[in-house]
Structures are given as C-alpha cells and as structure tokens.
Amino acid sequence: MASEEEESVVDMAEDGSDAQYIIAFDPLDGSSNIDVNVSIGTIFSVHKRLPNVDRLDERQFFQAGHEQVLAGYILYGSSTVLVFSLGDGVHEFTLDPNIGEFFLSNEKITIPESCTYYSVNEGNVSYFEKSDAAFIEYLKHDVGASGRYIGSLVADFHRNLIKGGVFLYPRIDTKGDGVFTGKLRLNYELKPMAFLLEQAGGLAVDGAGMPILDIVPTELHERRGVVMGSRQVVETYVSKKNNH
Template sequence: MAQSPINPSPSPSTAPSPNPSSPNPSSPNPSSSNPSIDTSTNSYQPATDGLGRDSMTLSQHVLQQLNNFGPDAQDLSAIMNRIAFAGKLVSRRLTRAGLVEDALGFTGRQNIQGESVKKMDSYANDVFISVFQQSGLVCRLVSEEMDDIYYMPESCSISRYTLLYDPIDGSSNVDINLNVGSIFALRRQQGDDTDQTGADLLTPGHEQLVAGYILYGPSTVFVYSIGKGVHSFTLDPSLGEFILSSENIQIPEHGPNYSLNEGNMWQWEESFRDYIRYVHRHEVYSGRYSGALVGDFHRILMQGGVFLYPGTTKNPAGKLRLLYESAPLAFLAEQANGKATTGDHSVLDVKPDHIHMRTPLIIGSREDVALVESFIQGRKLEQPPAPLGVSSI
C-alpha cells in the first residue's frame, strides 16, 4: 500500500466561470430598463455553434450528462473533475519523465500480482490518493498497486463511492516513450462495509456508475461514459482543460485491426491459434499491438477491430484484472455498440471473487468479436458450462 502519497496542488475550483455576456446582477438590466430594444436587429451574429463545440469542457459535458441524474449529480461531477485533475498531473509528469529524477525505471518492489512496480506506477497511484484525500468524495480506493482496499476515514462518513483504477496501464512503455494510460471505474457503496472486506464490490460490471480511461500519447485524451454513450476529450495545454473532441462514439461493426501478443501463441488454447492462422491468411486484417491496453483499445474504439488477451497455460485466467481493467473497458465498449467477452460469458456478467481477480478479454467490434467466438465454439468439447470467471492472483 502506498505510504507517502504526493501532495499535488489543490484542484482548481469546479465552479462555472462567469459568463462575460451575462449582465452584472448589481448593474441595471438594459433589456428591462428599455424593453423597446430589439436585439434581432443586430447586424453581427456570433458563430455560437462553432464556438460552443470548441469550448465544451469536460466539466460542462459531465453536468449536461448528469441532468436528471438525481441527488448524486453534484458529487459525480466533482469526482470526474478530480479524476481529470489527476490525469493532468500524471500527463505533466510523463512529458518530463526523461528530465526529472525518479520518473523512469523500477522501484525495486512487486505488487500483489508479482509484477515489478515501475516508478511511474507508484507516482500515479499516489497522485490518485492525494487528489481524493480529504475531498469527502470517495470512501474507498481499489488499485492495481495496492494489495488491499485503501480507506479514507475522513470521507467514509459522508461518501458512498468507491474508485477502482489502474494508475498506469502499460508502464513498460514509459521508459521508451510510448503510449500509456489510466483506467478507472466508479461504484456506489452498498452497505456500511464495517468489516472492511469490500464484499459489496464483488458484483458484476453492470454495477459500475462511471467508467473511462485517460490515454497519454501525442495528446492526452479523456474518454468516459456514465451510461449515456461514450465521449472523448482532448487536453488543451494552453487552457489546461479537456475539450470535447468526439461525442457519442460508435465502434464500427467490423474493423481491420486485431491486437494481441502473438508471442504467447503456443501457450493458448488451439481455438485462438486457429483464429490467428485465419487472420494471417486474410489481407484485410492488420496486427496492431502496443503493449498498453488503453492505447490498443482506443484504436479499436475509433477504427474498429478486436483486442484479445486470452488465458495461457501459465495463466489460465489471463493477465487483465476484472474490476479496474476489463470491466471498465467492457462498459465503454457496450456503450459504443461494441462487445466484450471472456470467450464464455459477457465480461459485464462476471462476478469477481476478490478485488484483483483476473479474466480473459476479447473486446471490440461486434462482428470481429463474434468471429473469435466462432473459433472458440468450434473447438469446444462436450462438457458442462464453465463457471463465470476464473480466480487467479
């Protein structure tokens, strides 16, 4: 568990900026004082449509999405702003990673999965902790980099939310300046969790309120859904704001990209080897694999195709963690008319048995996921259905 989270600067106020076109309440209202003025006669008409799109910030968009969401809307909006602020801090660190000390390389310790922890893993994890400490917005944090649930007692008396996240996905790419990302999901706490087991978190992915990711690349991109479509924002460094770049994204029914680590081919079940032989024989497919789940999924989201991380003889349950990797992206995929499966079940139907449970993942365009499933079904032996998910740390 992180012991000494960093202390970033406080997040800028999330209060809406004053509208320069709005009259000052203390000043006379020109319209009311002279009702004979007809503004429709103005010879100049501002290009409101273009300006509105170019200036739609993440904060504004979230508030629109949360309209009629109920009493939770204000808290959810504030939580999203905090996540975005954490993303800005991580993005700033990554852009200077080759210039500052303790940004590259390993920490010398391992996480609960037995993976060596990179310095950026630890930094980004501490950023998320620091951004939410004493915020009163979330009670619990669940992270790939922490063995157990991280409780915030000062917030638990007033907050009913849990943030689950992978602070840096694809951290092996950091030292060579390739894409990495952060994945997150938000869940509402059920019960008091007085025994601090987090048992209420062990529910299927349909229970997620919000899911999204931040992609750190040539530009920093924030993608999210609250169950009303998938939307993408690009960080404008000159403004320090995430600005709307794509709204209501739809994954194409079919795409040309397949993404998986073919170095594991001889550890897969034969059905996946059959699939690879098939795509190798068809020129319409191109292999694209970056080593960062977020980057590969973003390509699939925008262009179509399929990402696969099947189980292997070494890790039958695959490598990806359900609660803060597979389930959030599955939520996004299905909101964007895509599909996500373990090969046997919808990812969003899988009930975890512990917070770090792994699961295989096949995600992307509906037709391309269905093609992979056809190879799996074609190789299946006559046997009882497998249980939902496979537990493995």
C-alpha cells in the same frame, strides 16, 4: 478505493462514512513503456457503494460490470485524451495544455463494425489454447485484419475503438500443465473497458466466451482472459469457441 498497485482496499478519506461511491483504477497502464516514450494510460471504474457492506471491505468490489455508473480512461500520448461513459454513450475530451482544460472532441463514439486491426502479443501464441491460436489465424487470413500491438491496453483499445478492431489477451499456459489462466484484472481493466465498449456498440468476453459485464468478481484482483472490440468479430470468436 481499490488500485491495481495495492493489495487491499485503500481508505482515501478521513471520514468516508457518508461516501456513496467506490472507485477501482489502474493508475498507470502500460508502465513498462515509460522508458521508451510509448503511450500509457489510466483506467477507472465507479460503482455505487453497497450499503450493507463495510466501506473498506473488498466485497464492495464484487459487483458485476453492468452495475458500473461511470467508467473511462485517460490516454497520455501525442495528446492527452479523457474517454468516459456515464451509461449514455462514450465521449472523448482532449486536453488543451495552454489553459489546462479538457474540451469535447468526439461525442457518442461508435466503434466501427469492420475489424481493421487485431491487437495481441503473438509472442505468447505457443501458450494459447488451440482455439485462440486458430482465431488469430482467422483474423489474419479470413478477416484480413492488420496486426497492431503497443503493449499498453489503453493505447491499443483506443485505436481499435476509433478505427475498428479487436484486442485479445487470451488465457495462457506457461507451465505446460494444461491450466490456462488470464492476466488482465476484472476490476481495474476489463470491467471499465467492457462498459465503454458496449456503450459504443462493441462487445467484450472472457476466455470462455462469457460477457465481461455479466461476471461478478470473487476476488479483488481476479484475472481473466479477454477478447474485446467490434461486436461482430467478437461474436464470431464466441461461436467458434463454443463449437471447438
């Protein structure tokens, strides 16, 4: 197992020699929101174990996103929902706290084509690449999308998945040296969310416009910029990025 909160791979079993799968997860996404009672979540990603690599070797997690066999998240809000995909569509289950069981509440979710909302920390806009800042203006004035940003990836993602929209965390340059870097991690956040999106008809790309699911990580905690949501608006982002 690999966790966003742990520097290296974690051995979870006394004898895991026969384990067939590996899991990467973000145990508490949006943790800075706990004190103010805002929705938070858990994100998880499952791959098949590589047979010729030691089970505790971090190279187990150097697999492309399209090779995931399961991905999903749990959103802790006004209700607790589990959203996941095994590669056959995206399904939502809602917890009934009276009996402690999850019940199917939304089957084969499809993200709307329209971009109703955009979710981005606009406080960072001065650190964005010019093309990314321009794209946010495009969303506001040409698309007519409304800004909604919670600061919890799971919560922002879930709203956009259900209502239609795009989540952006572009690469930023906070040092002013012209080097733009991403913040969100491939293994724990981007790959599982991209898997869900594409199963729901959406699209996720990194800051250079490369599909997230095609990227093979070279570090356990590798980070990228990201734009993900309704397919048409993300494709427009890629087109504008390529022509910039």
